[in-house]
Amino acid sequence: MVADPRWAPLPPATKAHAIAERVLAARDGSRWLFGAHARWYRLDKVDGRWHLSAPPLNPGFRAATRPMPPGVVIPPELIPAGADFAADRGSTLAFVGPDVPRHITDRVREVLAVHRKVHRPDFPLTEPRFRAVFASDVLSTVAAVWGTIMWCAYAPAFDGNEVLLSMFGEFLARPLPGDDWVRWLPMGSLDALASLYAERMRAGAHEAGLRLAQAMADTAAVLRADARFRPRADALLAMVEPLLAQPWLDQHALDGDAVRRAWLSRCPPTLAWATLSELSLGEHFRHRLYDLAESLAYTAPRGFEPRLVAVALLAADLHELFAAAEPQRGADAVTTIYAWIDDELRQALYLALTDESYPLRACWPRSGELPAALVPPDRDTAAALLGAAYATGLAWCALTGTPSPERGFAVSSAVTRCLIHQRDDPPVEPGPASGWGLHPPLTPPHAGAPGLDRP
Incomplete structure (x- = not known):
């Protein structure tokens, strides 16, 4: 619809109505919209805003969604212009494994x-x-x-x-x-x-x-x-x-x-x-986190929900960088991040950082390596995960005013271990990896969220 040449000259109200007719209601009460930048947005139950958010990949969850009745208000910035749907996204591959030609x-x-x-x-x-x-x-x-x-x-x-x-x-x-x-x-x-x-x-x-x-x-x-x-x-x-x-x-x-x-x-x-990244550090972070969730799509057939795994890995990096030495600074950084993610991801991030028994902590690297269930199936998938994870780390550092670690983030460093066999250099042993003064998000844990019932 948006790629059609007749889309661009339509009046804004007509475009908004056409997009509103395609909002989806999920079984858990969440609302989803495919809009600007050819990406998905989720309606936050707390602040009433639409947040850029990678969609769930759980087949049952997706099959149960239904079109909503008309009447949803779509913010102008979420209405695709047409040109944004034609954008070339390039590649998230890092420059480790696949060299520059x-x-x-x-x-x-x-x-x-x-x-x-x-x-x-x-x-x-x-x-x-x-x-x-x-x-x-x-x-x-x-x-x-x-x-x-x-x-x-x-x-x-x-x-x-x-x-x-x-x-x-x-x-x-x-x-x-x-x-x-x-x-x-x-x-x-x-x-x-x-x-x-x-x-x-x-x-x-x-x-x-x-x-x-x-x-x-x-x-x-x-x-x-x-x-x-x-x-x-x-x-x-x-x-x-x-x-x-x-x-x-x-x-x-x-x-x-x-x-x-x-x-x-x-x-x-x-x-x-x-x-x-030059216009809005918050929007830049949202898009990089979306990329990270997309790079984790290979985990969906293994029983994971990639969007929640992405937040678990974000939590792992935050925990590694701040928990031992600067817990208050870490708490301030997480509070800043809260504003840029939807209520479900906000709650998952909070629990991953504060609850040692939270199932998605099983996604965190251990002894410098990814858990076996998250190991990418091939080199390109590993390089894409490395690129997206590192870009996400740099994005939240820029957003929160945190210097990026000179020896890499915990997750990125762990992903590189999956690429060791691609070069002759010996692997580098990463260093070891807690109090968080975090305020919980405003919503209670969402027990029915896909991916929370198993690590």
């Missing part, structure tokens, strides 16, 4: 070689976020290539031997976070990239500013051949390529955050979802 790394090396051959005084590296990574004499063109890779990556967890990283070895000021096997890198920053360009333009070095934009565009054009980079690479190209044809385009927006906002304004509707 050689034809891409070779071309990135060529881009790097071209853009490091510039007049050094014209390209000082003044952006603090890049100065924390690179030696003081490194050119800003090198940082532009690196920053593009990091921003375009869905989940920047890389094999320790990844060629895409090793080609920057001579420029680094210190070892990258992680270990010899996996580099656990932070989420890339569009603001840092825009700052490289804006600083040169403000200094009157317009040619240097455009050269930095060219380095970003050249790198993104190469990266888009890999689905793990493609959505954000396409978005970055849409933002910076116009500058190369119209150098005056951002002259009005060189102060503060204005350049980043100007770039985002040029992102087309089909790619806008790829920039959610």
Whole structure:
């Protein structure tokens, strides 16, 4: 219906009515809606809001849903525009197991070689976020290539031997976070990239500013051949390529955050979802948690409900990072997360963190490994789970203002053990993994939720 060319010009009220007619009522009283971004939403029984939420996969649960009578109010932001249904979601695979293809790394090396051959005084590296990574004499063109890779990556967890990283070895000021096997890198920053360009333009070095934009565009054009980079690479190209044809385009927006906002304004509707981390950290977190639930679909035939397993794994990471040393900070982080998930997932998260007998705690890693029932069936499934789990971890860290752990999250580290046989390096033994001052959610435990009756 939404993909039909006749959908876009319909009046908003007509679209809202058409979507409202397709709301589903489940046997447990929950309400479900397939809407914006071609994803599902669940009506929260407590706050009355629709929350982005991966749908249950339990066949009996799904078969028992029925269309609701008309009359449900659909918020405008949940009504699909049409373009969002055509969006390319790329891939959630991490860069461990499936390497970046050689034809891409070779071309990135060529881009790097071209853009490091510039007049050094014209390209000082003044952006603090890049100065924390690179030696003081490194050119800003090198940082532009690196920053593009990091921003375009869905989940920047890389094999320790990844060629895409090793080609920057001579420029680094210190070892990258992680270990010899996996580099656990932070989420890339569009603001840092825009700052490289804006600083040169403000200094009157317009040619240097455009050269930095060219380095970003050249790198993104190469990266888009890999689905793990493609959505954000396409978005970055849409933002910076116009500058190369119209150098005056951002002259009005060189102060503060204005350049980043100007770039985002040029992102087309089909790619806008790829920039959610720049627009709303909460929405970005919701989508990454949705990805995590989708990556766990292989657990449904094993008797699990993937959406609840995803929250159990989220709880495992929160517990590992905060419980021993900073329980109050952990409680504050969880309170922030509560606002971005529906009442059922909120309750599951609370119980997983506070009740040692809660069945879904059986999903937590033990001694650095996933429980046997959660082990992915093949390499690509494991890499997809690793990417989604790591991206979810980075997303909630950004949302709550928590620094991401340099040696990875508990779940991500455990998933990498499923990929050990894909490389020659020996496995890294993870460290060991409680008081939570959490306020319970406002609803009682939902005993009938699918997946809660068995681990």
